[in-house]
Structures are given as structure tokens and as C-alpha cells.
Amino acid sequence: MSKCQFEDLIDGYLLNKLSERDKEAFEEHYFNCHSCFQKLQERDIIIRTIKSNPALLTQEQAETRSPILETLKREVASLFTVKQLALAGVTAALLLVVVLAIIPRQQAPAPNFFLSDEETVRGSSITLISPVIDMNQIPTSFEWKKLGENIEYQISIFNHELLWKATTRENRITLPDEVKARMIPGEKYSWQVKAFGPDGTLIAVSSKVQFKIAAQ
């Protein structure tokens, strides 16, 4: 079937893009040209189907054998053997376990910070109970509020410098006689308690409280 010169007008006619003159000329033509009319009918169905179902052309259809997808699949398949794929899967799973389960557990429950003996910090605190005011005599014991179970407390007593340091799991401590002997009435002292968790991390620090022992 030789090509009719009017054939090129088919799309323009159906998409309403022709000038009025071309449109009429083409209409007259297809009343006379059987070949053009057949093509026109066919093209009309094609265009209306496209206009009514654009998704057919824009969607990637899973069921169609898309050549690009097929090639990609084949390439991936040739890159990895089944064993390698399985290994990759197991590795990924292990990594996931490490990221989701192990790493968070390793994190300390409280911030890791270190203090020199002269420093105080804000934050989680220990309330000191006694002595917090001036004393008539050298105190025999020191007491503070309990923070919880399984906590180790470190008590430090200062005059101008560190006088005594001790650790206990109780929330009170009795001052040993040899420390008492070094404390002098009329002098000012201060004390502080630090709390450590089971793994040795500092979890709380009290403020430094000063007391004066009355002169005799």
C-alpha cells in the first residue's frame, strides 16, 4: 500500500491541531480515500485508548517483561552466587543485631565525667543530712540520703586540703578515731559525697557543705 500524502494529517486531525482549511480538506479526502479512512479509524481508537488510559504508558508494569528490568536481574544474578547472596543476608542480619541490640547496651546509663576533688557539679545530686550546720563537737558520723541499691559512696572531708577519704555502701559512715584526732575545734571543715554505680561510673555528686566545730 503506497503512502498517501494525506496520511500525515491523521494525527493533527484527531488531536484537533489542523487549521480549518486543512481539516475540511482532510475530511473530504477521507470520504474518498479508503486507505486513509481505515488508518484514521485505527488511529482514533489508539489515541482515545491512550487518552483514557495514560497510566498504561507511565506505570512500570510488573507483569510485563520489561527488558531493562530483566537485564538488571540477570546482571545481579551473575554478580552473586546463591551462597554469596546468603552470606550477604547473614552479614546484614548480624549487623542489624549489633546496631539495634549490642551498641545501645554498651552505652553508659549516665554521662561519664570526672571531677577533681575541688570540683562540684550540677545535675543528679546527693542530699547531705548531717553535719550541715556548725557543730559543738567533732562529729562522730556523717549521714546522707540514700540514692538506691548497689551504689558505692565516696566521702571526702576537707579542711584546706583533703583530710580523709573513704568509701562505703551505706548512706552513713562513722568517723574513725584517727581522723577525729586530726580535727581541731574552732576550725572550719567541709565534706562531700560522690556516688558511683555498680560499674564504677560517677552517677551523682553532693554539694560541698561546710561546718564549723565550736571552739571549746
Place this chain on the structure above:
Amino acid sequence: MTDRLDRDIQDLVVRYRPIIAFRVRKALGTQNTDCDDLVSEILSQVLEKLQSGEFRGDSSLGTFVYTITSRRIVDYIREKTKVMKFAPEPEPFPDPQETLEAKEMSDRVKKALSRLKPKYRQVLYLYYYQELSREELASELGVSTRKVSELVNYALKLIRKELKS
């Protein structure tokens, strides 16, 4: 003699009815219920005029039928606008459902479209759905207009193959 005339009439109807129907539907929209009546009316007008000797062979028979069809369509629209002020605007691209044949063809086209390679689908989408010109499509795809025509024609060829199978 009457037998021959009957056969001629038959041939004429078989040949021109679909063309007239196409022209009428294009002008009025497939949803218009007057279409079938109008097509029948045009056909009988053609036969009448042929029998009364109005067709003298100055033009081709096709042009003669075309002229009658166009006039009747213009008349119809004029009648409608008298009553409704505006002629009903036909839906531009109705889903092919008007006849069983159109529906079947459309189903085949759908099947063919879904089997096309992505590059042909893209070209058809831009050219027929978005109505980009061949020139616009060429610059969009970074190819020559000749290449665009080739792509469109090849995609149509693939669809036609499905329609004929």
C-alpha cells in the same frame, strides 16, 4: 434492474455508513444519542439525491457524500444552538466503548501498549497524551525530529501488529 439498484444501494450504505458515522461522532461526540439518527438521515438524503439525479458526477461520489454530511452537521448544530444557546461540547477523547468492535480494538491496543518497550511508551505518552509536537518531543528527548517520527511510526506499527493478529 431493481435488484441491481438494491445491490448498489447496499454497497453504498456499507461503504459510507462508517465514514459518515465517524464524521458525525467526531463533530458531536460519541455520547450524543442523536448520532445514529443523524447518520441514518444523512444516508437516506444521499440515496434520495442520487435517485433524483442531483449527483451529476462533477465531483467524486465521496465528495458528494462528504458535502451532504457536513451540511447536515452544520444544520444540526445550528438547530441545537437555537434552543440551547451553545451547542453541546463533545467530549474530546471518549473511551472507545461506542460499539463492541471499538471496545475490542481498544482492548487490543491496551494489551499492545503494555507490551511496548519503555522508550516507545514514553514517546507515545508525550506525543499523543501530552500532545507535544514532533519538534518539542525532539528537544525533550534530545534527538532529531526524524528520529521522533521513526519512533512514533514504529510504536504504531507494533500496535497495528497486535490489532491484526
